Amino acid sequence: MIEIEHVIVGTAGHIDHGKTLLVKALTGIDADTLAEEKRRGITIELGFVFLETPGYSKQIVFIDVPGHEKLIKTMVAGASNIDAALLVIAADEGISLQTKEHFDILRLLGIKRGIVALTKSDLVAEDRILKLTDQVKIFLKDSFLAEAPIITVSAVDGSGIGDLKQSLMALGEEVEARHDSGIFRMPVDRVFTMRGFGTVIAGTILSGKVEEGDKIEIFPDGITGKVRGIQVHHRKVGRSVFGKRTALNLQDVKKEMLKRGQCAGEPGSLTPTFRMDAKLRLLESYGKKLKNRTRIRLHAGTAEIISRLVLLEGDMVFPGKEALVQFVLESPTVALPGDPFVIRTFSPLMTIGGGEILDSTPEKHKRFDSDTVEGLQRLGGELTDRVIQVMLDAGTMPLSLSEMRKKIGEKEDALEEVLHDLEKEQKVIKMTGHKESKYLHKNYYEHLKDRAKSIVEEFLDKSPHRIAMPYQELRSKILELTDNTTFKAVVDGLVEMEIFKRKDSDVSLVGYESKLKPRDQHILQQIEQEFKSKGFAAPVEEELRQKVGLNPKEYKNLMYNLFERGILVRLSDKVVYHREAADKARRIVLQYLEKYPSITVAELRDVLQLSRKYATAILEYFDSIGLTKRDKDVHILR
Ligand SMILES: Nc1nc2c(ncn2[C@@H]2O[C@H](COP(=O)(O)OP(=O)(O)OP(=O)(O)O)[C@@H](O)[C@H]2O)c(=O)[nH]1
Ligand SMILES: [Mg+2]
Numbered sequence: 001m002i003e004i005e006h007v008i009v010g011t012a013g014h015i016d017h018g019k020t021l022l023v024k025a026l027t028g029i030d031a032d033t034l035a036e037e038k039r040r041g042i043t044i045e046l047g048f049v050f051l052e053t054p055g056y057s058k059q060i061v062f063i064d065v066p067g068h069e070k071l072i073k074t075m076v077a078g079a080s081n082i083d084a085a086l087l088v089i090a091a092d093e094g095i096s097l098q099t100k101e102h103f104d105i106l107r108l109l110g111i112k113r114g115i116v117a118l119t120k121s122d123l124v125a126e127d128r129i130l131k132l133t134d135q136v137k138i139f140l141k142d143s144f145l146a147e148a149p150i151i152t153v154s155a156v157d158g159s160g161i162g163d164l165k166q167s168l169m170a171l172g173e174e175v176e177a178r179h180d181s182g183i184f185r186m187p188v189d190r191v192f193t194m195r196g197f198g199t200v201i202a203g204t205i206l207s208g209k210v211e212e213g214d215k216i217e218i219f220p221d222g223i224t225g226k227v228r229g230i231q232v233h234h235r236k237v238g239r240s241v242f243g244k245r246t247a248l249n250l251q252d253v254k255k256e257m258l259k260r261g262q263c264a265g266e267p268g269s270l271t272p273t274f275r276m277d278a279k280l281r282l283l284e285s286y287g288k289k290l291k292n293r294t295r296i297r298l299h300a301g302t303a304e305i306i307s308r309l310v311l312l313e314g315d316m317v318f319p320g321k322e323a324l325v326q327f328v329l330e331s332p333t334v335a336l337p338g339d340p341f342v343i344r345t346f347s348p349l350m351t352i353g354g355g356e357i358l359d360s361t362p363e364k365h366k367r368f369d370s371d372t373v374e375g376l377q378r379l380g381g382e383l384t385d386r387v388i389q390v391m392l393d394a395g396t397m398p399l400s401l402s403e404m405r406k407k408i409g410e411k412e413d414a415l416e417e418v419l420h421d422l423e424k425e426q427k428v429i430k431m432t433g434h435k436e437s438k439y440l441h442k443n444y445y446e447h448l449k450d451r452a453k454s455i456v457e458e459f460l461d462k463s464p465h466r467i468a469m470p471y472q473e474l475r476s477k478i479l480e481l482t483d484n485t486t487f488k489a490v491v492d493g494l495v496e497m498e499i500f501k502r503k504d505s506d507v508s509l510v511g512y513e514s515k516l517k518p519r520d521q522h523i524l525q526q527i528e529q530e531f532k533s534k535g536f537a538a539p540v541e542e543e544l545r546q547k548v549g550l551n552p553k554e555y556k557n558l559m560y561n562l563f564e565r566g567i568l569v570r571l572s573d574k575v576v577y578h579r580e581a582a583d584k585a586r587r588i589v590l591q592y593l594e595k596y597p598s599i600t601v602a603e604l605r606d607v608l609q610l611s612r613k614y615a616t617a618i619l620e621y622f623d624s625i626g627l628t629k630r631d632k633d634v635h636i637l638r
Contacts, residue, residue: 056169230249296343590637
């Protein structure tokens, strides 16, 4: 099946200027279907109408918006996700208030193309059209519509309609596919029920694709459901892709739970947020300054959210100027970096600015902080800069590709390519974990290594009797900062650099010398000698402690040193052996087990000519290290 590319064209223009009738003249369809719309003669809800153009390779779809000044919220929702604009200006009234406001909104949303229709030409004389055309050209100067065709039409007598259709088709050829981040997202602009089809949400797929049977989540409300069916252009299809007007029939979701402003997406792929960082441009025409913490209406996707505007760089934003801001939202929403938005004053309602989201899940920022400002500037830059910044923001926590995708809103393969280069330039460390690879900014990798090194140094400083730090203790300290995979990479890195050495379950510093006092060193030698000379009949610890004249704490500390260096081995609570005795016992047990299938405590006692206490300790120790295992009363080789 050939996928038809949709060209989504949004109407725009002042109330009563003839948008809906023009769409009808082009398509034969009246987008005003509500009884209230018919009664009042105005558009209230968004209208979605397909233009039939047989033989043409693309599908033109109109989103007809209301012109009423109180319905700008609906207009922005309709215009938020279009490929091109059809700016409608009535020849008799000319450029009016909402002509200007709609045009501002289109510009702020970053719409790139469009056509201007001067309609109701049947109501005016020729010279009026010429004059208006000049005015319109001045009005559109330096904007995305500066070079747009201006077509004179009448929806009543049909003049110019053919030309307009031709222009629309030519425009459709020029429209480039919008950027596809690969993540399925469809802002909901309509919710309805269809007989035999159940609950339906409709919208234009912003990115990615959706297939019948897919699980989806309705953000930010966390509603999940399954796609039972998909319709595109009134036909049932198995899948739909970005850029297409699409209706999704949802299983297990009640209509009452759904509304415009929500966004359908892959489950878990977006993070509901109460804050967003953005670059804001205040319209010159607003003519006023905007203060910090001004309460505004933020329009992003099809949602409108009341929010405070925190100015990060200064105390004011001036008309016609840009500023880095943080929106503090009064209710949650979802967005991705790069999404356009519009802001309107709380009351009276006026469109005053707009821009681009830079971070859709930021922390609360300090104002006037140069790091924050620089970070946001990087987020507004090239993909490489954005990847670097997201990693700097994550600090010592490494990010997986899927986490990065969520933060940046880009396809994983595009991210991978950038990360690969950064890795080659040694700006990024890739860590291969057992589930998925994660990435850490080089600076933070170095920071973690420094941290690990100083933790071990501090440990050894505080415990002069010890020559190593237990690995698990270091691990639990580092896990406060990062994950286990990174911890391992950090230790491995330090071992490779010959800063750390690992022995059994300990970590130490290469070349570290014990900081023992001469007296302690002397006692240590004495203790070692005691154990060595007694062989299998090791000394009783309590007696030994008294003999060498240490208090229990001092004794314990010094013994650590001997255990860590592997000179002594603890067999059981009561029995400690010199390494040599332990090794000898091992050889004897193994020799015995070569001859006999098993060994008991009594048998070992006889072989070694020792008391039962030692034989028990030896066999239990070998069980515990996995050399032997116990089977009822005997011990066998493992
Ligand atoms: N003479 C004449 N009247 C027109 C033409 N186009 C629209 N009208 C009339 O203008 C009025 C408004 O037309 P609509 O198409 O509803 O205007 P709209 O721009 O969609 O209005 P809103 O959706 O409410 O903003 C209707 O009475 C139409 O019949 C035209 O080309 N010539
Ligand atoms: Mg209308």
